[in-house]
Amino acid sequence: MELLKKRILQDGIVIGNRILKVDSFLNHQMDINLFNEMGKEFRNRFKHKNITKILTVEASGIGIACIAAQHFDNIPVIFAKKYNATNLDKDTYEAEVYSFTKEKTYKIRVSKKYINNEDRVLIIDDFLASGSAALGLIDIVRQSGAEASGIGIVIEKSFQGGRKMIEECGVELQSLAIIDSMENNTVNFK
Amino acid sequence: MELLKKRILQDGIVIGNRILKVDSFLNHQMDINLFNEMGKEFRNRFKHKNITKILTVEASGIGIACIAAQHFDNIPVIFAKKYNATNLDKDTYEAEVYSFTKEKTYKIRVSKKYINNEDRVLIIDDFLASGSAALGLIDIVRQSGAEASGIGIVIEKSFQGGRKMIEECGVELQSLAIIDSMENNTVNFK
Numbered sequence: 463m464e465l466l467k468k469r470i471l472q473d474g475i476v477i478g479n480r481i482l483k484v485d486s487f488l489n490h491q492m493d494i495n496l497f498n499e500m501g502k503e504f505r506n507r508f509k510h511k512n513i514t515k516i517l518t519v520e521a522s523g524i525g526i527a528c529i530a531a532q533h534f535d536n537i538p539v540i541f542a543k544k545y546n547a548t549n550l551d552k553d554t555y556e557a558e559v560y561s562f563t564k565e566k567t568y569k570i571r572v573s574k575k576y577i578n579n580e581d582r583v584l585i586i587d588d589f590l591a592s593g594s595a596a597l598g599l600i601d602i603v604r605q606s607g608a609e610a611s612g613i614g615i616v617i618e619k620s621f622q623g624g625r626k627m628i629e630e631c632g633v634e635l636q637s638l639a640i641i642d643s644m645e646n647n648t649v650n651f652k
Numbered sequence: 653m654e655l656l657k658k659r660i661l662q663d664g665i666v667i668g669n670r671i672l673k674v675d676s677f678l679n680h681q682m683d684i685n686l687f688n689e690m691g692k693e694f695r696n697r698f699k700h701k702n703i704t705k706i707l708t709v710e711a712s713g714i715g716i717a718c719i720a721a722q723h724f725d726n727i728p729v730i731f732a733k734k735y736n737a738t739n740l741d742k743d744t745y746e747a748e749v750y751s752f753t754k755e756k757t758y759k760i761r762v763s764k765k766y767i768n769n770e771d772r773v774l775i776i777d778d779f780l781a782s783g784s785a786a787l788g789l790i791d792i793v794r795q796s797g798a799e800a801s802g803i804g805i806v807i808e809k810s811f812q813g814g815r816k817m818i819e820e821c822g823v824e825l826q827s828l829a830i831i832d833s834m835e836n837n838t839v840n841f842k
Contacts, residue, residue, distance in 0.1 A: 490733065490740070491766040494718060494726040521710035521731065528684060528715040529722075536684040541711065543680065545754070550680070564735070576681040 463503050463638040467651055469496060470617070470639060476647045480622070488616065489522035489588050494529065500638055501530035504586065504614040507636040511611040513537060513584040515577060517603060519559075519570055519595055520544055522588040526616060530586055540577065542570040542599060551575065555605040557598035570595075572602050579607030590615040590637060593624030600631050612636065619644075620652060653693050653828040657841055659686060660807065660829055666837045670781075670812070678806065679712035679778050684719065690828055691720035694776065694804040697826040701801040703727060703774040705767060707793060709749075709760055709785055710734055712778040716806060720776055730767065732760040732789060741765065745795040747788035760785075762792050769797030780805040780827060783814030790821050802826065809834075810842060 475483040487493040513534050518527040519542040527539045543550055544559075545568075554571040561568065577583060585599045596613050603610040610633045618625065618637035628635045640652040665673040677683040703724050708717035709732040717729045733740055734749075735758075744761040751758065767773060775789045786803050793800040800823045808815065808827035818825045830842040 485740070485763065486765065490730060490763055492718060492729045492731070494721045494729060497718065498722075498726075521714060521733075524711060524714040525718040525729065525731075528682060528687065528718050531684045532688075536688075539682045539684060539715065540680060541682070541715075543711075550675070573675065573680055575676065 463500070465496070465499055466616070466639045469493075470641075470649055474649060476644045476649060479644050480619070482617065482619070482641065482644060482649065484617065488526075492525045497526055497529040498532075500526065500616060501533040503638055504530050504584070504636070505533035508534075508584055508612050508614065511584065511634075512582055513611055514581045515540060515608075516584050516586055517542065517572070517577070517599055518586045519599060523586055526588060527586045530614070534584070538576070540572060542572050542602065544568055544570055555602040557601040559598040560592065560594040570598050570602070572606075574606065577603060577606040577608050581606070581608035582611040583608050584611055585613045586615075587613075588616050590618040590624040590628075590635075591622040593622075593627035596624060596628055597631070600628070600633055614638075617641065653690070655686070655689055656806070656829045659683075660831075660839055664839060666834045666839060669834050670809070672807065672809070672831065672834060672839065674807065678716075682715045687716055687719040688722075690716060690806060691723040693828055694720045694774070694826070695723035698724075698774055698802050698804065698824075701774065701824075702772055703801055704771045705730060705798075706774050706776055707732065707762070707767070707789055708776045709789060713776055716778060717776040720804070724774070728766070730762060732762050732792065734758055734760055745792040747791040749788040750782065750784040760788050760792070762796075764796065767793060767796040767798050771796070771798035772801040773798050774801055775803045776805075777803075778806045780808040780814040780818075780825075781812040783812075783817035786814060786818055787821070790818070790823055804828075807831065
């Protein structure tokens with residue numbers, strides 16, 4: 463997606479050769495015009511899947527998923543919870559995830575009420591690195607009996623191996639920008 | 653807002669006499685059609701304020717704020733971070749918040765890059781209870797030199813005192829549904 467790649471080159475900041483900071487438009491401050499263009503692109507790539515629900519994980523995926531849902535006939539969005547809250551059901555699907563940016567493992571949870579075996583679920587997230595969050599979300603979808611119909615990622619860092627993990631699960635992966643390397647503070651797209 | 657009140661009566665679950673579970677449409681599964689109606693209503697109530705940015709706090713506020721921004725000419729949305737991440741700037745505005753649902757105190761942070769003294773900021777959140785999160789967000793806006801132009805809340809629990817705290821700060825508060833009590837598992841609106 464050219465608009466997104468341009469924005470990454472313009473405003474992204476490479477730290478070391480593994481972290482890309484895009485907090486000016488993607489995951490701290492959020493550019494709603496850009497999110498709508500991303501939503502249209504996800505729609506174009508997954509329109510053949512008859513998606514019934516979008517699943518993401520807090521926090522950075524939520525805004526992207528909500529705006530994208532408008533391009534899928536306003537289907538419901540569910541976000542997996544990373545932190546226990548007194549208002550979360552006891553009866554949940556759970557999976558373990560390792561966060562690359564936070565450097566720790568935690569559980570993600572989705573109430574059993576909101577995904578069922580008639581759903582075709584599109585998973586959306588801001589980044590794909592090692593694939594741990596995406597695998598956890600696929601796991602949760604499959605526990606519910608629903609179909610994991612696809613994964614839509616905004617920025618894939620292909621050098622961290624997530625794509626292979628997801629393709630081994632047999633789930634279609636579509637990334638709007640794929641970064642092959644970030645050597646010498648320079649982003650190189652696929 | 654009648655549509656929202658109807659939905660709370662239809663799908664909200666009262667736990668004890670202080671917790672209202674609305675995770676089927678507001679803060680776990682999210683009803684994007686309802687969010688757009690809420691966004692229009694926020695626009696109607698704050699259109700005289702010439703808002704330049706929307707500020708919320710992760711995680712439940714993000715979807716509401718992103719959809720609402722579309723009714724304010726797609727202005728940027730910033731979400732305050734509750735948890736430290738390696739991709740957050742070191743240079744942040746900070747405030748302390750007590751979470752009613754999570755029963756603990758934590759810091760919220762916003763990078764100094766994304767709010768400045770020319771901004772007129774609308775704060776949006778899903779719930780107002782004791783007002784601690786809203787006060788923390790007002791504090792952050794004022795640290796930046798920006799104007800805290802208003803607070804838009806989806807559900808205010810008036811019996812927990814948040815309104816008084818905010819009005820003492822001199823910030824306009826607009827809540828789409830105001831609950832006066834939840835005795836005997838029944839929601840009573842103002």
